[in-house]
Amino acid sequence: xxxxxxxxxxxxxxxxxxxxxxxxxxxxxxxxxxxxxxxxxxxxxxxxxxxxxxxxxxxxxxxxxxxxxxxxxxxxxxxxxxxxxxxxxxxxxxxxxxxxxxxxxxxxxxxxxxxxxxxxxxxxxxxxxxxxxxxxxxxxxxxxxxxxxxxxxxxxxxxxxxxxxxxxxxxxxxxxxxxxxxxxxxxxxxxxxxxxxxxxxxxxxxxxxxxxx
Amino acid sequence: xxxxxxxxxxxxxxxxxxxxxxxxxxxxxxxxxxxxxxxxxxxxxxxxxxxxxxxxxxxxxxxxxxxxxxxxxxxxxxxxxxxxxxxxxxxxxxxxxxxxxxxxxxxxxxxxxxxxxxxxxxxxxxxxxxxxxxxxxxxxxxxxxxxxxxxxxxxxxxxxxxxxxxxxxxxxxxxxxxxxxxxxxxxxxxxxxxxxxxxxxxxxxxxxxxxxxxxxxxxxxxxxxxxxxxxxxxxxxxxxxxxxxxxxxxxxxxxxxxxxxxxxxxxxxxxxxxxxxxxxxxxxxxxxxxxxxxxxxxxxxxxxxxxxxxxxxxxxxxxxxxxxxxxxxxxxxxxxxxxxxxxxxxxxxxxxxxxxxxxxxxxxxxxxxxxxxxxxxxxxxxxxxxxxxxxxx
Numbered sequence: 001x002x003x004x005x006x007x008x009x010x011x012x013x014x015x016x017x018x019x020x021x022x023x024x025x026x027x028x029x030x031x032x033x034x035x036x037x038x039x040x041x042x043x044x045x046x047x048x049x050x051x052x053x054x055x056x057x058x059x060x061x062x063x064x065x066x067x068x069x070x071x072x073x074x075x076x077x078x079x080x081x082x083x084x085x086x087x088x089x090x091x092x093x094x095x096x097x098x099x100x101x102x103x104x105x106x107x108x109x110x111x112x113x114x115x116x117x118x119x120x121x122x123x124x125x126x127x128x129x130x131x132x133x134x135x136x137x138x139x140x141x142x143x144x145x146x147x148x149x150x151x152x153x154x155x156x157x158x159x160x161x162x163x164x165x166x167x168x169x170x171x172x173x174x175x176x177x178x179x180x181x182x183x184x185x186x187x188x189x190x191x192x193x194x195x196x197x198x199x200x201x202x203x204x205x206x207x208x209x210x211x212x213x
Numbered sequence: 214x215x216x217x218x219x220x221x222x223x224x225x226x227x228x229x230x231x232x233x234x235x236x237x238x239x240x241x242x243x244x245x246x247x248x249x250x251x252x253x254x255x256x257x258x259x260x261x262x263x264x265x266x267x268x269x270x271x272x273x274x275x276x277x278x279x280x281x282x283x284x285x286x287x288x289x290x291x292x293x294x295x296x297x298x299x300x301x302x303x304x305x306x307x308x309x310x311x312x313x314x315x316x317x318x319x320x321x322x323x324x325x326x327x328x329x330x331x332x333x334x335x336x337x338x339x340x341x342x343x344x345x346x347x348x349x350x351x352x353x354x355x356x357x358x359x360x361x362x363x364x365x366x367x368x369x370x371x372x373x374x375x376x377x378x379x380x381x382x383x384x385x386x387x388x389x390x391x392x393x394x395x396x397x398x399x400x401x402x403x404x405x406x407x408x409x410x411x412x413x414x415x416x417x418x419x420x421x422x423x424x425x426x427x428x429x430x431x432x433x434x435x436x437x438x439x440x441x442x443x444x445x446x447x448x449x450x451x452x453x454x455x456x457x458x459x460x461x462x463x464x465x466x467x468x469x470x471x472x473x474x475x476x477x478x479x480x481x482x483x484x485x486x487x488x489x490x491x492x493x494x495x496x497x498x499x500x501x502x503x504x505x506x507x508x509x510x511x512x513x514x515x516x517x518x519x520x521x522x523x524x525x526x527x528x529x530x531x532x533x534x535x536x537x538x539x540x541x542x543x544x545x546x547x548x549x550x551x552x553x554x555x556x557x558x559x560x561x562x563x564x565x566x567x568x569x570x571x572x573x574x575x576x577x578x579x580x581x582x583x584x585x586x587x588x589x590x591x592x593x594x595x596x597x598x599x600x601x602x603x604x605x606x
Contacts, residue, residue, distance in 0.1 A: 019585065
């Protein structure tokens with residue numbers, strides 16, 4: 001008798017569970033799919049839907065870079081290269097700021113030490129390209145004077161976050177152009193070109209001789 | 214033939230030409246169905262899993278099947294070194310022919326049918342056995358463990374499930390008194406309560422037994438053990454590529470329509486239009502067309518159910534599969550057949566019982582549908598999400 005009861009119970013269980021299961025799957029036909037149709041059919045660019053503090057590609061705002069090179073020193077895997085040279089006019093010039101995006105592990109240590117927030121993560125991530133050399137992001141094409149905190153720059157005049165990196169991403173499939181590091185402007189009367197890398201951050205301004213170790 | 218002014222000497226060739234054209238049209242219909250269904254099923258699967266599915270090739274991805282077909286045409290037709298080449302080359306065709314030959318007896322409307330065989334149901338059961346041969350051939354000739362296991366499983370499964378399949382059909386044959394599909398449809402009424410599903414409680418059970426067995430017979434999920442991806446790579450078609458691989462899937466999707474059409478013809482009133490006598494429907498072009506639309510609509514509804522079942526139920530284990538066949542379906546089929554005979558005798562004696570039973574069963578069917586709608590609404594409420602009624606995304 002017990003076996004008959006089990007037999008009938010088995011039939012009942014399978015019928016009711018199939019019935020209930022089909023109701024559940026049918027109910028999903030009346031719901032909106034969760035799919036995000038990246039990359040071309042999103043409601044807004046996918047970058048804007050990522051969390052604001054997402055650690056994407058590193059970007060440098062040269063307008064507020066003090067040339068202190070703290071980021072270069074703190075980077076555990078030597079991804080960043082910053083060169084500050086003294087120009088002929090006696091001023092310090094930022095001549096090179098490279099970030100190797102192929103090497104960066106997005107730990108964010110450089111952004112933590114940056115005193116002005118010049119180096120920061122963006123929400124951009126689409127840097128995949130066919131040429132590995134394109135992943136070496138060169139931020140300086142023309143020697144610029146580092147930012148002095150006393151300048152009191154209005155932050156609203158800065159370009160929006162990601163605008164500089166966006167240019168690298170747009171150019172990522174163009175043919176590779178060899179990079180020529182910028183040279184500081186030479187002074188009208190010829191003076192000896194000084195290569196003062198690794199200057200201490202305190203010696204902003206014209207402390208030329210102090211920079212030499 | 215003489216009536217049409219064609220000399221008798223040519224009548225054979227005229228008939229042959231007519232049949233050839235009919236075969237072409239039927240195969241065209243089946244191929245188109247199989248192709249579009251491959252895309253449609255993936256879309257449905259997507260929606261049920263909260264995805265979208267293929268929607269890039271053509272509007273809403275409707276040309277996806279053409280792209281897939283082109284891809285398979287252009288792929289290399291590999292034959293493994295250790296395989297048995299003639300058998301390996303031959304294997305997809307019995308599978309395809311086994312399914313395609315059912316279109317000989319499958320009606321489209323009152324007069325549009327390849328051949329109204331008086332042993333139509335027997336022919337149906339017999340010709341689909343070719344599929345077993347083809348799958349076993351593919352499994353054996355590939356000379357691979359996966360394919361052999363898939364082929365053997367398929368043979369075991371299909372031979373086992375032929376028994377409840379035939380029993381469930383016989384349950385309906387008893388009240389119908391015929392084996393011809395067209396005759397069966399003529400015996401049913403147009404209105405739902407005159408269909409054979411609601412003829413007696415036993416045909417009602419037989420309907421479900423037949424539907425499930427037909428799924429197992431056609432290697433459809435949840436009975437797709439011969440090609441169980443998680444266990445056997447791809448089962449019997451593991452070693453196949455290109456066009457030969459496509460032929461197996463062609464047969465599988467065509468089989469969807471075949472299952473739907475057979476269930477429609479045998480259980481769901483076929484091409485009968487409610488309220489119109491059978492005799493008027495034959496020959497009248499408009500009514501024939503309406504009948505065709507009704508038939509295909511019923512079949513496609515069942516195809517939808519099959520697809521829906523596929524994306525609901527997990528695959529059975531081989532022992533569960535066999536248990537289900539031999540311990541549940543075969544005894545239930547036997548008892549149904551026996552009781553169906555008794556019931557038919559009772560209905561012949563007291564016709565009122567038959568009418569009342571039909572109405573009661575039709576009410577039961579409606580009740581089940583209503584409960585189902587309620588359960589679906591309940592499921593929609595339990596996992597809160599905004600109802601989204603657009604089908605296309």
